[in-house]
Amino acid sequence: MRLSTKGRYAVTAMLDLALNGTEGPVTLADISENQGISLSYLEQLFAALRSKGLVRGVRGPGGGYYLGREADEISIADIICAVDEWVEFTRCKGRQNCQDGQRCLTHSLWDDLSQQIFIFLSDITLQDLVQRGEKREAERLEKKAATAAVSKVVGLKGRAA
Amino acid sequence: MRLSTKGRYAVTAMLDLALNGTEGPVTLADISENQGISLSYLEQLFAALRSKGLVRGVRGPGGGYYLGREADEISIADIICAVDEWVEFTRCKGRQNCQDGQRCLTHSLWDDLSQQIFIFLSDITLQDLVQRGEKREAERLEKKAATAAVSKVVGLKGRAA
DNA sequence: TAGTATCCGAGCAAATTACTGGGTAATTGC
DNA sequence: GCAATTACCCAGTAATTTGCTCGGATACTA
Secondary structure (H helix, E strand, O other): OOEOHHHHHHHHHHHHHHHHOOOOOEOHHHHHHHHOOOHHHHHHHHHHHHHOOOEEEEOOOOOEEEEOOOHHHOEHHHHHHHHOOOOOOOOOOOOOOOOOOHHHHHHHHHHHHHHHHHHHHHOOEHHHHHHHHHOOOOHHHHHHHHHHHHHHHHOOOOOOO | OOEOHHHHHHHHHHHHHHHHOOOOOEOHHHHHHHHOOOHHHHHHHHHHHHHOOOEEEEOOOOOEEEEOOOHHHOEHHHHHHHHOOOOOOOOOOOOOOOOOOHHHHHHHHHHHHHHHHHHHHHOOEHHHHHHHHHHHHHHHHHHHHHHHHHHHHHOOOOOOO
């Protein structure tokens, strides 16, 4: 799992789509204008998103992009995975002492952590973000609840400080 | 919050330190060997970690690195923040329509998300990962022992007619 | 047929990643 | 003191990624 600016661009663009695409498709030119991302870079991102079925393009005048699925069926993890491909962190493949021994322990631990972050981001949908935008008053409470829920799901209790 | 390979390297190295540094300091050469990271790159990472007080270096023969604090006082977020500086996603700073309007809504939403991930990673300490590793190791040994015991009982031979 | 917009791909500047190689400073054992 | 060891430091640099410019082709609307 990676969290880079590329992924942020994609999430931001998809969020723009979810917010403004309620009636009719949204053009990349609009998103480019709104979010300050170059059109060609958006095209690249949306090519990846399209190949994963996360968006649906409509050509011609009046065209643009729709979400490929309902907003509550698209998770942040879906988006990030579509544009930021998953790099395996298995440098030790084939190295000695790295089969089942202590050497590789840290690697598998990181993989676990990565997996948990993935689960975390899989539980947040575009719809969640839209709703968060709609009601900002309960923001802090919601955040707290979300974090608690995640801890519960993930099962990794933190230090009780 | 960013999640890059650089951060992974740092977390993995710190985990190595937590695992192998129980008696005496650990040299970067060892970590380099264990984790397959170049020595000089480790030096760069550890310079950043040291400046944040996450590790403590000891020079001379028999020297190396200690954790700067107890393992349960070092979070994954601490480590990642030390090496992967926090890039603000505020491209829109100064752009029109981006003060408090709809245009900037997606940005603040992402900031919220980023914050949640930060909180999530702040709640996971090195100690948590070590314990997870121990548990995993224990399960593995247990499984092996159980398998061995079963083999002994069953005999592991003969046609299971 | 003209205009709009997605699609597509080559190329490129800037930044980041990860490394090489040159050292210096502190500490240890002889 | 002397040599070995290790952290520490810094300049350079190849490889990769990021984000963009440019020039098109294809599909659709009017």
